[in-house]
Amino acid sequence: MMLLAAMILAAGLMSAFHIVYAADPDPLQEFCIADLAAGPVSNGFPCKLPALATTEDFAYSGLAKPADPSRVSTGGVGTLAFVKEWPALNTQGLSLLRLDINPGGIISPHTHNLATEILYVLEGEMYTGFVTNNFGNDPTISNKLYAKVVKKGEAFIFPRGLLHFQLNKGKVLASSLNVLNSQNPGIQLMPSALFGSGIDREMLEKSFFMNATQVAALKNFFEE
Known part of the structure; x- marks a missing residue:
């Protein structure tokens, strides 16, 4: 239920989010199920024939269960739902990922150069944040850290392209559902x-x- 509620919240956030700041171009058709076998083109994937689309194309269950963070040395793992994992995202301008982090585990500092990201904590708590550019438009916030411990039911936003990270400071597995405003955020x-x-x-x-x-x-x- 927690994951379902998070996905409903994410959909609502992104409907407003997309109007304010769209990272990907607006689609010119209702949907465009990616034909992954055809390979990527300059701005996404070619569409399968709409008549061949099924209900199952629009459903995705890959984020339902926690991943096993112990299989990686950092103790934190991300499960992607980008266009290559969920072809129905093609041309829709958004994607999802799930983070599962063991106590003491991390998601290393990283960037998504093509998308802004919202993190919504499903379980546990995460120390998370981002660092501004060294030479941004406002020198008073150059190389400034914005970070806090975000707990279950709370959210945090990472501006597009900025370095950010996650650390589980708690005593139980921490999980989050993250929404990005690009089908392929990088x-x-x-x-x-x-x-x-x-x-x-x-x-x-x-x-x-x-x-x-x-x-x-x-x-x-x-x-x-």
Whole structure:
């Protein structure tokens, strides 16, 4: 029931959210079930013939159950419902994801460059927040942290493209349903992007004031 209530809330939020700030272009048809086999085009996927759509195309059960955070080293895992997982989202301008985090677990600092995000806590509590740009329009909030512990039934918003994170400071599994105003919001996890992408070690050493041994250890971990 909690998940159903969260999804109803999310739908209501996004109906208003989309009017104020739409990350994706408005659709030109009622629906466009993605033909994933045809591959992506410049702004989404080609549509399946509308006559071939079924009720099941518009339903999705992939977020109903908690994932197992213990299968990852960070103790936190995200279950996606983006267009590739739920083709009915194609051209609709929104997507979902579920976070499940063990006590002490994290979702590493990351960004969604194509979407604003709303987090709604289903169970437990999460320390979460975001950091503003270093060189934004207002220098008084340059590189400023906005963060708090968000509890069951509460929500938090992350402006588009800004670095944000989650940490379970509680004693039980924490779960959230997150809504993003793009069918394909993009995800860039900072640790793996920096230490798992092949960036030259000297660059990383000088950027993070680390020695060669420390950088090598992190690169070995993320490049495995």
